Amino acid sequence: MRLQALFSLVPFFLLYGSVSGQGAPAKVLNEATDTFIDNLLAGWNSPAGVSIAVVRKDEQDAWTIETKGYGVATLANGTRVTENTLFAIGSNSKLFDAIAIGLLVTNRTLPVRLSWTSKFASIIPGWGLQDSTAAKQTTILDALSHRTGLPRHDFSYKWSDDVPNIIKKLKSHRPSAEFREVHQYNNNMYTLLSYLPTVLLPSKIPFARYVKQNIFEPLGMSSTTYSYDVAKLGHLADGIARQGINYTEDPLGGTPRALPYWSTKGGEDGNCPGGIISNAVDMSIWLQTLLLEGQKPGTNQSVIPPEVIQKVSAGVSVVEPVASFPELSPSVYGGGLLRNAYRGHEVVWHSGGTPGFLSQISRLPSDNLGIAVLCNDNDYGSILIQIINYRLMDEALGLEKIDWDTRFRAILSPLPPPSTPRPANASLPSANFTALAGMYDNAGYGKVEFCFVSSDYPAASSSCKALAANLSTILPGAVNPKVPTFIGAWDSPWASHIRVSHFDGNQFNVSVLNSFPTNNASAEPYWTYGGDTTFDTTIYAESIVTGRRYSLAFTGFWGAGDIPKLQGETVRDRAEVVFDKVKVMWRRSQT
Incomplete structure (x- = not known):
């Protein structure tokens, strides 16, 4: 049902820090933006907040970096969000998964040579799918771009499952489309991909440690982790939901409740498709790295080969064949990234969502612009991050502001018909x-x-x-x-x-x-x-x-x-x- 789907999407800060070069452009996170975001949170009656990173590179290759927080981080003591507040970034973790696989592809010392077209049938023990063609032919690129024929099957994996068991289950899942027929988002495939370092490297290193050693640490992303145990010792925000929302009479009401963190198990080897926890400061480093095609900001050090960034950013499967708004274009999916246009500017981006947390991370390569919006409003965060993201793009690009707030409210306002009542004399099932x-x-x-x-x-x-x-x-x-x-x-x-x-x-x-x-x-x-x-x-x-x-x-x-x-x-x-x-x-x- 459309309304509930929007509400569940799959459910800002006061301190400011910036580093800028001489002659830096005007701030994006300026007083007008502050007022807009504060009013937006109030207008949606949000009990939560957002943290933002905006990075821009000028013609002299100087960076302007802005990070800022708005709203509430934790309910119990009313802690405000800052640029250091930690949020789960959900499926924005998938890009780290895709890039980690790219590091294996470019690793010439592997005992088994890997390519983007390597077939899982030849490299993953226990691999299989119901569709025999898909089982034989599925490649790394197919899994990255969600075109295996499998739907989500998200309720299939349990806390008690390890990665080999999740892979074993794949052959029991019914496909919903033909192999390579359509784009169908699938978290299980990214879990499958995360098994490759363990399978292929002599050290049998777990995936999250591989990412930490090869991406987080070399880039200096010191606050970013897969571990809840590590994050809870820092500035981890609450995911905040509303109890008792009345969708017909008061859809913005309800009692704010702090949700328990969604994934407390697994430590540094936790959930790979959606398990990263980070903050605006580290996301500013990540955005610069992506815009620099793998180079560590402030150095000439290449941490990620540029061809890996280029490969995962290139579209493979079609997500939206028709644009959802006049200012947007159709969108395609590569590896942990979507690609489309906003008002004539190409955007490479992804959103993320776990219980209590939403995120949107976007970069405009031709404009040397990157934006990250992290949010802890479970019920309306998916809408808030889009409104804010578009507003920041308009501000940074010097475009006339579009009233995205009104547009999204218009989408939500027509309520669907009430539920069909159970028949007064409902007949019994065939068995008692x-x-x-x-x-x-x-x-x-x-x-x-x-x-x-x-x-x-x-x-x-x-x-x-x-x-x-x-x-x-x-x-x-x-x-x-x-x-x-x-x-x-x-x-x-x-x-x-x-x-x-x-x-x-x-x-x-x-x-x-x-x-x-x-x-x-x-x-x-x-x-x-x-x-x-x-x-x-x-x-x-x-x-x-x-x-x-x-x-x-x-x-x-x-x-x-x-x-x-x-x-x-x-x-x-x-x-x-x-x-x-x-x-x-x-x-x-x-x-």
Whole structure:
């Protein structure tokens, strides 16, 4: 659903520092910009903030560097954002992944020579895909540019998975398109790519350490890390969400809540497609390095070969064949980067998002301009970073300002129709609810126990009994007692639980939920994020009953983007992901 998708996008600072050469151009982060950003945050009722880096190189090769913060970094003590505040940059980590692979490609001492067209079938143990053509032919460049035929399948990877296990699961994921047919964003492919240093280098070095030793440290990006344990000792911001947003009456309301950091495991060898934590100061170094095509700022030292920067910046797959605004062009994707034009100026960029944090990092190579915007507003950060990014481009390029704020508000203002009510006399599914409850399995997604939460029917297993006993505490308001509902615990970065609520017959609505602490144990210790029922859900399930074999077939679950729905004669044929019940517990009672 469009509104919720925009809200979830996949959810500023007071101190100023600058280094500039003689005759430097006028500031971009000037008083007018300060006022604009402060008013923007206030206008969106943002409880959070942003940190910004702007770098420009003049004709004499002198740099003007501006870094600044606005708004709130942490809720508990009201710490303000500065240029040193740390933010998760989400999928802007992918460029580091792509460049790390480029360093391997240009490494002539590898036992196995690597190229951008090297096929995974010949270099990755355990590699495979359902599509036999894709399994044989997928290259490094295919994975970088998201054209393998696989959709996201983001709910498939769990905290308990290591990289080899995630790779092993790939062959169980159903593709949503033909190989090289369309661009489909896929985090799993960047996890796959991150395994290459471990596989190919004699030291078997973990990926994050490889990036630290070959990119962070040589460039002097001393605050940038993959490690939550390291970042929490510094100036790590809270990711801030809103509890209880009423999307129809007060979409900018709700109670601000600090989210627990999304990825606390793994240390220096943490999440590679989206795990980097950084600040505006280090992003200014990174932007200069990219504009200098791999050269360390202030030196003649080449840290990244220029041909690597050029390769990952070149478009391979088409993301947007038609521009979304008159000032933009169609966009293409290379390796961890998109490329399009803004008001006639070419832009190479990427956005990023993890729970609580959003980022946009852009460079305009022909204009020697780089901009990074980091934000910790979970619910509207994806909109704020775009508005600010375009405003800063207009300011730096000396263009008449476009009112992007009004444009984005206009996109959000038409509310979709309210959710379709469950029929008053909803028909029962083919199997009774207690029979459908139990442990399910999918080879690519693993096991999940769907507990039937009903006061009339005690939970069958000890784990479901424990869930039912604590449900009102850990997921307050998540279950409508009038609607037969299953809850499954989900060991995922994106969800703590999955709710499957009966609609009619064999049809169920599915919601992705997160149980977050309120940091107020004496009142309400937890709150439920997700599962709003104001509008129709975008994920559905249908029960399949074959004798005493039960399955739940999910659609809207795999994150394929704008791809036609699957066709087929049976529910299983049309489903994106099917979970089959592991052990049948047949009961005669019908609920």
